[in-house]
Amino acid sequence: MRDLFEAEQGLALPIVPGAVLLRGFAGDQAPRLRAALDGVLAASPWRHMITPGGFRMSVAMTNCGPLGWVSDRTGYRYDAIDPVAGKSWPAMPQAFRELASEAANAAGFAGFEPDACLVNRYEPGARLSLHQDRDERDYGHPIVSVSLGLPAVLLFGGLQRKDKSMRLPLVHGDVVVWGGPARLNHHGILPLKDGEHPSTGRCRINLTFRKAG
Ligand SMILES: O=C(O)CCC(=O)C(=O)O
Ligand SMILES: [Fe+2]
Numbered sequence: 001m002r003d004l005f006e007a008e009q010g011l012a013l014p015i016v017p018g019a020v021l022l023r024g025f026a027g028d029q030a031p032r033l034r035a036a037l038d039g040v041l042a043a044s045p046w047r048h049m050i051t052p053g054g055f056r057m058s059v060a061m062t063n064c065g066p067l068g069w070v071s072d073r074t075g076y077r078y079d080a081i082d083p084v085a086g087k088s089w090p091a092m093p094q095a096f097r098e099l100a101s102e103a104a105n106a107a108g109f110a111g112f113e114p115d116a117c118l119v120n121r122y123e124p125g126a127r128l129s130l131h132q133d134r135d136e137r138d139y140g141h142p143i144v145s146v147s148l149g150l151p152a153v154l155l156f157g158g159l160q161r162k163d164k165s166m167r168l169p170l171v172h173g174d175v176v177v178w179g180g181p182a183r184l185n186h187h188g189i190l191p192l193k194d195g196e197h198p199s200t201g202r203c204r205i206n207l208t209f210r211k212a213g
Helices: 004-008 030-043 094-106
Strands: 012-016 019-022 060-064 068-072 075-079 116-122 128-131 143-149 152-156 166-170 175-178 187-189 204-210
Touching (some): 030 060, 030 143, 060 068, 094 204
Antiparallel strands (some): 012 019, 019 175, 128 187, 152 166, 152 187
């Protein structure tokens, strides 16, 4: 008997208007993405950024593409320079760009060309509290978020912080796309459960594509 996950492969599951879960969309490309990521990490390694409030983020991050998302004591911003490496972020691999625009297209957002890819690494216990993605210049572009490795639970809320959140389990290869009326919806990741995954080892990796500049 096919389990529910298998039966849902390739389906576009609506979350709210403007937001869709593409179950398993990146599954075939995962080895290619994973290999390309190693090239990115060689130039701009993982680091735990500091929030403006002075806390060390539990999620380790890096970026690729013309712009990278950065947090430090002065605030959040997009920057063309990796402050750790002291030079431009590594180029966005072709496999990343293609997947992001294909996923956006499948979700109904044609012509998406990201200029920023934030890469998040969650080890067991790491979490991302409820937030909006609002550091980009133009909210007319969607966000494409790719899950690799260990499963996680995505909280997907509304425009107001107090709005009730849905809990969406995400597994390796899942892609969530949100834009249009859902572009500024709150979202977050619950503390990661421990485990081991053949693609990533003991962590979850998330690629978040945006048109930031
Ligand atoms: O890890 C995820 O699935 C979400 C990441 C996210 O919301 C962000 O990087 O802004
Ligand atoms: Fe986000």
